[in-house]
Amino acid sequence: MPNPTRAKDWVSHKLFWMRTGFKDPYSQEDQNTFAQCDAMCSGPEHVPAPTTQAQPSFCSLPVFHNPQPPDSAPGGGYVSHDGHVFLCKNPITLQQAFHVLFVVDISSSMSNRDRLPLPNTPGSELISRRHFNNRLGSVFSSLYRFWIARQAAYGAGNPLARRDAYSVIMFDRAPITCTENDFTSSPEQLLESVLQFRTGRGTNFGAAIDYARHCMERNWSSERSPVMIFLSDGECRIEEAAMQDLCRRAVVLG
Numbered sequence: 001m002p003n004p005t006r007a008k009d010w011v012s013h014k015l016f017w018m019r020t021g022f023k024d025p026y027s028q029e030d031q032n033t034f035a036q037c038d039a040m041c042s043g044p045e046h047v048p049a050p051t052t053q054a055q056p057s058f059c060s061l062p063v064f065h066n067p068q069p070p071d072s073a074p075g076g077g078y079v080s081h082d083g084h085v086f087l088c089k090n091p092i093t094l095q096q097a098f099h100v101l102f103v104v105d106i107s108s109s110m111s112n113r114d115r116l117p118l119p120n121t122p123g124s125e126l127i128s129r130r131h132f133n134n135r136l137g138s139v140f141s142s143l144y145r146f147w148i149a150r151q152a153a154y155g156a157g158n159p160l161a162r163r164d165a166y167s168v169i170m171f172d173r174a175p176i177t178c179t180e181n182d183f184t185s186s187p188e189q190l191l192e193s194v195l196q197f198r199t200g201r202g203t204n205f206g207a208a209i210d211y212a213r214h215c216m217e218r219n220w221s222s223e224r225s226p227v228m229i230f231l232s233d234g235e236c237r238i239e240e241a242a243m244q245d246l247c248r249r250a251v252v253l254g
């Protein structure tokens with residue numbers, strides 16, 4: 001190829017042969033294939049298995065099409081995060097979904113300023129402005145980044161696509177619900193809801209775990225495995241029985 005470092009124009013198969021002035025030597029079937037976008041669905045059902053051939057699913061639009069908006073999906077199909085349109089099932093809906101329970105320690109020690117939200121990360125400016133320049137602020141900052149990362153995985157601008165449920169429980173000497181079994185809030189709305197809280201007195205891990213277990217049981221769904229994320233600076237102890245109880249209930253419920 002001449003000048004390998006120089007950027008090249010991409011042209012379609014059809015335009016290439018039109019420019020040469022020769023008749024396209026390829027069959028009509030090949031010509032049709034070459035006129036289509038070559039983006040492929042990454043779904044696991046298209047990968048060849050030991051007994052079956054690969055069944056690739058290509059984008060249904062012409063080659064070099066503009067990225068399509070997320071809401072233009074055809075019936076039964078989907079639009080990928082980079083704007084290709086597929087007629088097969090969105091691989092993300094085939095993935096495991098979770099009920100993620102965040103259990104956040106807001107005891108007075110969380111107002112220590114030895115740990116701060118990382119500067120120049122999403123939300124850190126807002127979190128600091130709202131007087132969370134402390135351990136709790138760094139927890140909120142990591143929660144926010146977790147929510148953003150999950151949203152990006154589902155495709156931005158498509159909040160209805162979130163299949164994971166979120167619950168946020170705050171606790172000091174007693175636990176309280178911030179958000180329960182939520183499917184629709186954006187990362188910004190979730191961050192705003194946690195910023196309403198202030199650090200309080202006392203720490204009771206046992207009560208918090210018990211409370212979180214009830215939240216898990218109330219919202220149990222066979223479609224979503226529970227995941228509990230416990231965020232604390234660790235200045236308390238927990239009875240082993242409370243943890244065993246939690247795990248046993250999860251096993252009983254399936």
Ligand SMILES: [Zn+2]
Nearest residue numbers: 041043057088
């Ligand atoms: Zn597919």
Ligand SMILES: [Zn+2]
Nearest residue numbers: 037039059084
């Ligand atoms: Zn495409």
